Amino acid sequence: MPELPPLSQDEIRRYARHLSVPGVGEEGQRKLKASSVLMIGTGGLGCPAALYLAAAGVGRIGLIDPDKVDRSNLQRQILHGESWVGKPKLESAAARLREVNPHVELELHSTRFTPENAMDLVSRYDIVLDGCDNFPTRFLSNDACFFLKKPCVYGSIFRFDGQVTVFAPHLGGPCYRCMLPSLPAPGSAPSCEEAGVLGVLPGVIGSLQAMETIKLMLGIGEPPLGKLLCYDGLHTTFRSLRLRRDPACRLCGDSPTIHSVMNSETNASASCSVPGSDVPAISVEDLAARIDAGEDLYILDVRQPEEEAEGMIPGTVLIPLPELPERVAEIPADRQVFVHCRSGGRSARAVKFLQEAGIPNAVNVAGGINAWNALER
Template sequence: MNDLQLLRYSRQILLPEVDIAGQERLINSKVLIVGLGGLGSPVALYLAAAGVGELHLADHDRVDVSNLQRQVVHQEASLDQLKVESAAQRLKQLNPAIKIVMHNHLLEGDAMLKAVEAVDLVCDCSDRFSTRFAINRASQAAKKPSVFGAAIRFSGQMSVFDPGLATSPCYACIYDENSDDAELSCSESGVLSPLVGVVGSLQAVEALKVLGGFGEPAIGKLLTYDGLRSEMRNLKLQKDPFCSCCSNHA
């Protein structure tokens, strides 16, 4: 690290769990963020601010006025702009030293696998079951950890999946692959603006822990947050020995 980086990240370096070695790991890390909406906005902003060296942004949508209520990486001047371009501009303003790779198309099949293979970790900030299962399959195939987040109405969830650990469950251990994408629609169900900030910030914390090699990532745990009742629960997850994706019987 140079002197400017030592000063910029000094508050993190002061943490004994992070130190200079942990910060250097962050600077040398690559993260794929799938979805630059409500969850992807705080994830991208905090990972950029924390010094993650290379962010790969994936989203094929454009900024709409209804997004601005919660997708804080975008602004009114970004309306009708591709979300990856809008987010890239904001992140470069925040931290010019980071490198950004943009995927402005829907990642599917081999394209998803190649995108996951190119990074160290995936942040699943999507809002479709089909995309989440595609991310999960690619993460399992590439042996790359993923940080999952979901938020709708007043409720949120977050977990970490690590294919490198034999005991780690995956997304398909918990959720039915036949789930309907329509169930996740914020346009139909609504979502409280700061709720996505809470869940996205938790995702960013977990991503930094995995990349920096400190703390205990939320592997084998499902963190749930109920904003209406101000309740946060930590549920233990078990690997499904007959999981269609990660078990030996797949």
């Protein structure tokens, strides 16, 4: 085992409350300094987790995030502030984390976490903290961690509820695929953008992820291997569900059939559709050009009525997605139908339904009203 790095006098003062904790002490603090974590995303979960890991003195923190700060992030993504809107999240996160603890080494990866780079990125760190918001990336982080024998600290949030566990088959627990063997059907699980999330919830779940990460680094306590911790914010309850290793798991089971991070789940789009199976789509730029040209278009909005405040495309007909089966007769079958929602997920489901219902010329408006509002017109 390599020699642990020493603590400077400033670090000894900074971590004084750690040094007096049984199970941590000076040796534990030096373990934290010698440890590294790769954080996938600096969003709702990644922000609080990164703050606490930096403050705790984790020596090296890798951050993956290609996105820019949007004003809608500020309700829950506490690393970022108003002055950073429109700027890279990584720069915002790094500035705040360096202010929290200048002793921490930050490595910034302004890229998407993909099957092409996952193995290389994960191999550089001791632990992965998964703060992503889509199923394909969760499968990817799980698979890369399995092949490289790294713990994956998992968290997820939805409205008022959250979940935390550690996937680490090499430590005796199940993997993510034991809990979720395959991708959910496209659109069957709404994103946080569609369903909403109470801003404080990711603070609870992200902090729990940071706790489990620190425990793993220190080698103390019992990580939740084979245990899914579920938090119900509305009723202020925690409960644990038993997760068992699945002998038939395609990744960590007795007869695995997945031997690479390149597979159908990890290569799917964020909406859970496999590349090549996406519905027909039109960009907001092309749609705007056709509207400006005076074309008589049938544009269908499948959002809820209360979402109209976010913006409207001129001439839109509103039929919320849940009402579509009952009102499909209102939609012309002999015209091209341009369908949009907030970001493109619900409208993609609507397009598939319309095609199956005998309206072959239904087209998804890529990016939805979010992309429309971002147009410079």
